[in-house]
Amino acid sequence: MTSRVLNLGLMKAISDFKHISQQLARFEDDLESNRAVRDQGGGSPQLEQDITRLEKIVEILSQDKLCYEAQILRDGAFLQRALSFYRLMILWSVNLVGGFKMPLPSQCSKEFACIPEHFLDDAMDLLVLTSRIPKALESFVLDDFLSFIIMFMGSTSYIKNPYLRAKMVEVLNCWMPQRSGLSSTASLFEGHQLCLDYLVRNLLKLYVDIEFTGSHTQFFDKFNIRHNIAELLEYLWDVPSHRNAWRQIAKEEEKGVYLNFLNFLINDSIYLLDESLNKILELKEIEAEMTNTVEWERRPAQEREERLRVFHQWENIVRFDMRLANEDVGMLAFTSEQIPAPFLLPEMVERVASMLNYFLLQLAGPQRKSLTVKDPEKYEFKPKQLLKQVPNCHHLCPYLKGRQGICLPSCNLERWQSIQRSVVC
Template identity: 85%
Template sequence: MVGWVGWLVGGFKMPLPSTCSMEFASMPEHFVEDAMELLTFASRIPKALDGVLLDDFMNFIIMFMASPQFIKNPYLRAKMVEVLNCWMPRRSGSSVTASLFEGHQLSLEYLVRNLLKLYVDIEFTGSHTQFYDKFNIRHNIAELLEYLWQVPSHRNAWRQIAKEEEKGVYLNFLNFLINDSIYLLDESLNKILEHKELEAEMSNTAEWERRPAQERQERTRLFQSQENIIRIDMKLANEDVTMLAFTSEQITAPFLLPEMVERVASMLNYFLLQLVGPQRKSLCLKDPEKYEFHPKQLLKQIVHIYVHLARGDIENIFPAAISKDGRSYNEQLFSAAADVLRRIHEDGRIIQEFVELGAKAKVAASEAMDAEATLGEIPDEFLDPIQYTLMKDPVILPSSRITIDRPVIQRHLLSDSTDPFNRSHLTADMLIADDELKARIDEFIKSQQLKKHSEGLSMQSTKDTIQTAAGDMLID
């Protein structure tokens, strides 16, 4: 097997060609599957791989794990990640496998990039179970990425990828990471509320015993099933939020892009509402550790993400994005969260920066209200057809010919490469700038601002006249 893999890898160089050769395409899929399963099995046996040269296997995995044109089966590529997970030093306890990550040239150059790409690709496996499968696969990828972030050379490569591919694979990775975080945490918190209701039913012994035996069995099975679901979902949610926290400390630019910033702000506001809002007491569990639910730690991480993004917000757009969220934003949540942070002895500087961000968001909310009042009634043709907000950068969709705000459609394209109005294929480079409409929108804003300014001067002049007249009367 070692010789076969060495021969195969020797025929390729990175980056791989865009098309798969006939020789490679003719290779039975089970060759790769058997090799990965054998490596996984052997890696779990202490010292079983001592003395075995694994470099060719590492080359093979790195080359093909993110190459669907060569290995189409996403579950087969996911098996490669399982092998790498077994080789992580904290699991293998071997210096041999550690060198595969920290001193292997192909690993240092391509491993993070290909893991990020696979994280994105795995969103659609083609299976009817793809929605649930992706969480297990991404869990393995996330564990690897968290380890690699701690290795300086890999962390540098990660930062470089984020800078070079800000609008490409990295933004897609970030989009799906946020999607998963929202879904998993939302599911976990909702399940906790349902679980508490079941717990209350079962604790009322007299009422519980009066129920039919079959109903009690069904409710008990549901209770146990929910325990497992909450534990798994919460563990995955914690993992995703942790990754958002440690990456946002050094990589902020992608979070603050026009198509991403409002979505990130809405996510953070929603988590803040759940953790320190009016319903927070309903999330109390008798044994939260049993369910992987650590609300204080989760709150600290959410606040750290707020602060990290505020530090990188050179153009000062983050406070406005926070306050623009009509679903979850509430200025009082920032002071409530700060009170909790003080009680759990969080770093005073973090608390201060978080409170200052809350104050900026409050000012931004007030300014947005003033701007809305200034604009008055906005013509329908200037409104985005999805968000119903004033378009700032209108673009025409080439197939449906619908005009939409660029950040709105770009946000949609991160998850779905189709025109939302007719499902035809669409990519960001196909968008057509509507310069004529943008000029009319800019002119409308300018005229409304001048009108408001003139009205203000007129009102001030009238006020001054009345005050002067009143003064004259008093003198007479």
């Protein structure tokens, strides 16, 4: 009964608050983009009407957001009581599967399967919200929530909804010490035995599982979810006990989950980099059009405004894709350097060779000078950094070079160093 009341009351308000915040951010982006178009020479009556309309919407949504913040976020004691209730509900749920023990029973109990999904979903939503409020969790014990998340995050048998499992990663992401601002969260990740034994394993499993969510937006959703997972994995890599667990998983799951993880990581790296570089070429084309001021001014105002809107839209896409590409290439670099064996499996060597040659061709090949833009840092386009990371895979080259059908014409350290010196940013 209490859970249902919270679902219809507090959690409905939190859902509305989240929706308003997302809408506000979207309209603020649109307003900023339209103002940028106006500042760059656009000034049609329609554009001015759009700016006025967006300003009114932003003002209304800002007021709504402040009202929700005053009602929900200011009452810390109420949020603490709600968290205490959800902690008890989590303990009750875990007791249905035999307590905080791993691995989980292979067969999901009927009692656990009958739990309404919103019981768990609401708990995660509240944790995400409170984790982003300064000091809201300062005196709250999070161990039981952490154990629950680790136990069920990697299990499709117990929690079939991939978005609920992804929400668990979002909670952990908020708890990373550099983000939470709480010293207690470091001990959660670095001293909790269940965390040390299973967190990396289940994160890698979810990274693979999230490829297919069943949603019509699954292709784009996976990048956001994997971004959260990658941030956690990067943090855990710097914790010696978690790095040792990672090595052990790579050995045990060399031809299972870990191989799938590497395949998806390579796929994402190539796709994101390719999309980003293609969009950079299109941005350069519009930049060139604007540089030719005589021809640019001859165009109808509406056409100029449309081109500028496209320009700012692509800027946002490139910035997002490049951030993820940098992240993925960085993860490939440190994992291949420290755990090379999976990259040298017969089913992987050709893919790895193709990937290395692809990165070399795109970042330091003949077309590299065509990728120069006015402000590469604005797009998080860092070719020198990428080329410093890719050579971390260089130690694989002697192994790859002798394999039948593997062509690595540029795979030697001297060539890599020469390329790094010649990159134009």
